[in-house]
Amino acid sequence: MTKIGLEIHCQLTKLESKLFCPCKANYREFKPNTNICPICMGLPGSLPRLNQKAVEKATIIAMALNCSTPEKIAFFRKNYFYPDLPKNFQITQLNVYGDTSVGGKGTLMVGDKKIRITRIQLEEDPGRLIYEGSSEKNQITLVDYNRAGTPLVEIVTEPDFENPKEVREFLNILSDLLENLDVSDPSLEGAMRADANVSIEGGNKVEIKNIGSFHDLEKAVHFEITRQQSLHSRNIPIIQETRHWDDKRKITVSSRSKEEDMDYRYFLEGDIPWLRISSDIKEKLKSEMPESISSKKQRYISDYDIPSQVADVLSSDKFYSDLFEESHTKENAREVANIITTDLMGFVDTREKRDSSKLKPYHLKDIADSIQSGKIARNSAKNALYEIVKTGKDLSDIISKLELGNISDESELTLIIKSVISEEPQAVEQTKSNPQTINYLVGKVMQKTKGKADPKLTLDLLKKQIQ
Amino acid sequence: MNIKISALQFAREVKSGNISAEDFIAKTIEQIKNVDDKLHAFLSLNNDAIEQAKNIDKKIKSGKKVGQCLGMPISIKDNICIKDTKTTCASKMLEDFIAPYDATVITKLKQQDAIFIGKVNLDEFAMGLTTEFSAYGPSKNPWNTDYVPGGSSGGSAVSVSAFECVASLGSDTGGSVRNPASFCSTVGYKPTYGLISRYGLISYANSIEQIGPLTRTVEDAAFMLNLITGIDPYDNTTVDNHGEDYLKDIDSGIEGKKIGIIKEMIGDGIDPSVLSATKDAISKLEGLGATCEEISLDMVKYSVAAYYTITATEAGSNLARYDNLRYGYDFSVEGYEFNSYIEKARKKFGPEVTRRMILGGFVPSAGHAGKYFLKALKVKNKLTRQIDEAFKKFDLLVSPTVPILPFKIGEKIDDPIALFLVDINTVTANLTGKPAISIPYAISNGLPIGIQLIANSMDDKLLLQAAHALEKTVKLPEVPI
Numbered sequence: 001m002t003k004i005g006l007e008i009h010c011q012l013t014k015l016e017s018k019l020f021c022p023c024k025a026n027y028r029e030f031k032p033n034t035n036i037c038p039i040c041m042g043l044p045g046s047l048p049r050l051n052q053k054a055v056e057k058a059t060i061i062a063m064a065l066n067c068s069t070p071e072k073i074a075f076f077r078k079n080y081f082y083p084d085l086p087k088n089f090q091i092t093q094l095n096v097y098g099d100t101s102v103g104g105k106g107t108l109m110v111g112d113k114k115i116r117i118t119r120i121q122l123e124e125d126p127g128r129l130i131y132e133g134s135s136e137k138n139q140i141t142l143v144d145y146n147r148a149g150t151p152l153v154e155i156v157t158e159p160d161f162e163n164p165k166e167v168r169e170f171l172n173i174l175s176d177l178l179e180n181l182d183v184s185d186p187s188l189e190g191a192m193r194a195d196a197n198v199s200i201e202g203g204n205k206v207e208i209k210n211i212g213s214f215h216d217l218e219k220a221v222h223f224e225i226t227r228q229q230s231l232h233s234r235n236i237p238i239i240q241e242t243r244h245w246d247d248k249r250k251i252t253v254s255s256r257s258k259e260e261d262m263d264y265r266y267f268l269e270g271d272i273p274w275l276r277i278s279s280d281i282k283e284k285l286k287s288e289m290p291e292s293i294s295s296k297k298q299r300y301i302s303d304y305d306i307p308s309q310v311a312d313v314l315s316s317d318k319f320y321s322d323l324f325e326e327s328h329t330k331e332n333a334r335e336v337a338n339i340i341t342t343d344l345m346g347f348v349d350t351r352e353k354r355d356s357s358k359l360k361p362y363h364l365k366d367i368a369d370s371i372q373s374g375k376i377a378r379n380s381a382k383n384a385l386y387e388i389v390k391t392g393k394d395l396s397d398i399i400s401k402l403e404l405g406n407i408s409d410e411s412e413l414t415l416i417i418k419s420v421i422s423e424e425p426q427a428v429e430q431t432k433s434n435p436q437t438i439n440y441l442v443g444k445v446m447q448k449t450k451g452k453a454d455p456k457l458t459l460d461l462l463k464k465q466i467q
Numbered sequence: 468m469n470i471k472i473s474a475l476q477f478a479r480e481v482k483s484g485n486i487s488a489e490d491f492i493a494k495t496i497e498q499i500k501n502v503d504d505k506l507h508a509f510l511s512l513n514n515d516a517i518e519q520a521k522n523i524d525k526k527i528k529s530g531k532k533v534g535q536c537l538g539m540p541i542s543i544k545d546n547i548c549i550k551d552t553k554t555t556c557a558s559k560m561l562e563d564f565i566a567p568y569d570a571t572v573i574t575k576l577k578q579q580d581a582i583f584i585g586k587v588n589l590d591e592f593a594m595g596l597t598t599e600f601s602a603y604g605p606s607k608n609p610w611n612t613d614y615v616p617g618g619s620s621g622g623s624a625v626s627v628s629a630f631e632c633v634a635s636l637g638s639d640t641g642g643s644v645r646n647p648a649s650f651c652s653t654v655g656y657k658p659t660y661g662l663i664s665r666y667g668l669i670s671y672a673n674s675i676e677q678i679g680p681l682t683r684t685v686e687d688a689a690f691m692l693n694l695i696t697g698i699d700p701y702d703n704t705t706v707d708n709h710g711e712d713y714l715k716d717i718d719s720g721i722e723g724k725k726i727g728i729i730k731e732m733i734g735d736g737i738d739p740s741v742l743s744a745t746k747d748a749i750s751k752l753e754g755l756g757a758t759c760e761e762i763s764l765d766m767v768k769y770s771v772a773a774y775y776t777i778t779a780t781e782a783g784s785n786l787a788r789y790d791n792l793r794y795g796y797d798f799s800v801e802g803y804e805f806n807s808y809i810e811k812a813r814k815k816f817g818p819e820v821t822r823r824m825i826l827g828g829f830v831p832s833a834g835h836a837g838k839y840f841l842k843a844l845k846v847k848n849k850l851t852r853q854i855d856e857a858f859k860k861f862d863l864l865v866s867p868t869v870p871i872l873p874f875k876i877g878e879k880i881d882d883p884i885a886l887f888l889v890d891i892n893t894v895t896a897n898l899t900g901k902p903a904i905s906i907p908y909a910i911s912n913g914l915p916i917g918i919q920l921i922a923n924s925m926d927d928k929l930l931l932q933a934a935h936a937l938e939k940t941v942k943l944p945e946v947p948i
Contacts, residue, residue, distance in 0.1 A: 042788045045548045045667040088787035265831045270674030
């Protein structure tokens with residue numbers, strides 16, 4: 001049986017400052033080496049200053065993943081030399097001498113399958129290495145410490161996955177969950193990274209590192225399973241090793257450094273005293289936790305009769321569910337859900353588009369209400385939505401500017417209907433034997449009015465004219 | 468003008484207008500010029516000291532609010548960061564390191580109008596107890612310049628003892644304040660762990676070390692503590708002392724106090740003159756109304772081994788950052804692969820630092836940690852339990868600060884084990900986080916002997932009161948410089 005386990009690193013991008021200093025946790029907008037201070041640069045004499053908010057966020061993650069949370073947490077030093085590590089040790093957590101990391105054993109359901117979480121720990125992200133120069137000989141390494149000290153949560157799973165598809169599903173659920181908890185924005189580049197370990201029946205465990213995206217992770221796992229199966233079928237032993245994902249060639253390559261032989265000389269970080277997280281604090285955090293995705297989904301279905309699939313899409317994406325929560329009323333909820341999941345999704349399908357979108361919740365409410373009152377047709381509503389996302393203008397302005405409003409003037413509409421009746425004598429005749437044919441005539445009216453005819457009024461008037 | 472005055476005397480004299488800060492600083496600089504070629508306490512001097520003193524005098528004259536130090540010349544061990552000042556740790560590794568920020572103790576003393584007269588010598592990265600391991604040459608004992616001044620805060624003790632400053636800040640990891648204080652006949656005080664912020668103190672073994680004052684009197688030590696103690700948001704290990712005033716009631720005496728004499732600290736290998744000084748001190752304490760009784764802390768036997776194992780482990784980690792990539796000395800990375808570069812760059816560490824780094828790579832490593840590092844932690848815990856137990860019975864503990872007299876420069880430098888054992892009486896306070904103080908007690912053959920008192924955690928006030936009481940019974944000759 002194939003066994004796959006994951007180590008997921010998630011930056012707490014929603015925090016204001018780094019894990020041990022006041023520098024910004026959002027390092028991405030800075031020029032290289034400008035989001036730094038004596039602490040995150042590990043200058044002589046500097047000491048870490050624990051960001052309590054980071055501990056809270058990490059604890060929230062642990063609770064959301066049903067992990068045990070110890071009464072006291074501690075930090076440890078992981079010692080190794082690397083240019084991206086200003087102190088040449090990383091402050092992290094460890095459960096070897098008792099459970100002292102923010103989260104112990106937990107679970108996350110992926111469909112009907114239970115994935116076991118081994119532990120959750122809070123640690124600092126290292127800096128970033130940037131390689132420049134073409135050939136090996138000319139290559140230079142640049143170091144940017146802006147990221148150094150960014151709060152990072154490591155989530156380790158048991159080897160409970162059997163195929164890459166399960167891995168993908170798990171990661172989707174996990175990243176939705178983290179976004180919903182308002183701890184991280186997984187769409188930010190580098191905010192979520194994962195390593196995998198893979199073994200097949202009768203083979204040793206192989207660790208795969210350096211995987212840039214979740215998309216590549218699935219590919220890397222798939223490649224690694226195939227590689228191991230091919231070795232196995234030829235009776236070549238699978239050795240325990242660390243392999244790196246080669247992004248260009250899309251294969252895993254044996255690492256030159258023997259990482260499994262590394263001795264990190266873990267020991268307690270004396271500069272950060274043991275931190276007690278009382279049950280009162282835990283209760284408080286729990287009460288402040290955002291509503292879970294599954295609870296939201298259930299509520300959408302039972303309160304508003306929103307179809308299960310629509311509720312699924314709506315609840316699992318924080319951007320959409322936030323919009324929904326702020327724009328819907330008891331009456332228009334289904335309509336709002338519909339607009340979001342059919343029309344809006346196409347307009348804001350990337351992070352950039354979401355960031356630049358000018359859409360406000362009241363816009364959605366206006367559109368839904370206008371559809372329901374027959375002021376605007378669905379088709380026109382979609383066009384209006386597109387304009388609103390682009391410009392942020394009010395619906396009424398857009399309706400008049402683009403002439404999207406419905407033709408609800410009876411005399412104007414009667415004229416159009418009369419011309420349709422005269423152009424379609426056969427269809428008119430058929431309505432007598434087959435009343436459904438009237439829909440064909442409604443369609444024709446819509447065609448002539450480019451969808452702006454009020455459908456209900458059109459039907460009424462048609463019936464009146466034909467009789 | 469007499470520069471041989473205590474910090475409290477200095478403050479009184481300047482405040483009353485009897486002396487000016489400028490004159491005193493000028494005199495002090497003159498003293499440094501006269502004696503420091505011989506003693507080598509200083510690694511660098513503050514060229515703006517006179518200017519700073521003038522400004523403080525102006526403030527005093529114009530009746531503006533002045534800090535409690537009133538321009539007092541204070542020397543700072545060169546492992547404590549002063550902004551825009553070279554901070555070398557007496558290492559070639561940090562030869563060109565200019566600190567971009569102030570240590571918290573420096574910030575606090577600046578607010579009190581102290582003048583940092585200069586940065587003083589130490590064993591490289593505070594690893595040693597003679598200052599012979601300074602990359603810039605040893606300091607000399609003012610009582611006899613053929614002798615070591617103790618260490619690692621040797622420069623601090625020498626500068627106080629030889630009137631090159633009024634007070635000094637050192638750091639104490641295993642006795643590094645108390646040991647040179649004892650060897651140079653000054654007061655040296657290591658407070659309860661967490662009482663003084665370590666932010667800006669360059670870490671050697673961060674879980675046990677503290678900044679501490681070296682002064683002429685116990686009162687001065689209390690005065691200094693008042694100025695630099697307190698919770699610091701930049702050091703998560705600092706503890707709340709609820710605004711204690713350590714000078715207030717310092718004359719309370721020790722009537723009725725119970726004092727334990729640590730048996731293991733007056734045993735084998737103790738110099739007879741040190742033993743007799745200790746016995747004399749015990750009878751003095753009894754004369755002051757205390758009752759003294761012997762107590763055995765058998766874990767003390769293992770304390771030095773545990774101390775070196777723990778400090779080497781922490782040092783191996785704390786000093787790993789010195790790879791010369793971000794700061795350090797002039798050595799270009801051009802053309803080097805990372806590992807070969809740092810290997811070469813780190814050759815600048817001196818022999819004692821290198822020795823402890825190698826030890827620090829070994830004792831906590833997989834397969835060896837159980838035998839060494841984890842065992843050392845067990846000793847630390849057991850020792851703490853023993854001493855906590857002792858403090859249920861006793862208010863204070865007493866011992867000689869160092870079991871032997873100061874020795875000659877070069878005498879023990881090639882025998883690390885013999886050197887390690889000199890720490891036997893001081894490391895316990897560090898491993899257990901307890902406050903301890905060394906006060907000048909006797910002179911034997913022209914060489915100083917110090918007596919150590921240890922108190923329970925946060926009993927620093929009691930410790931200072933007791934030390935002050937004992938100090939008043941002592942009359943010592945002036946340092947022969």
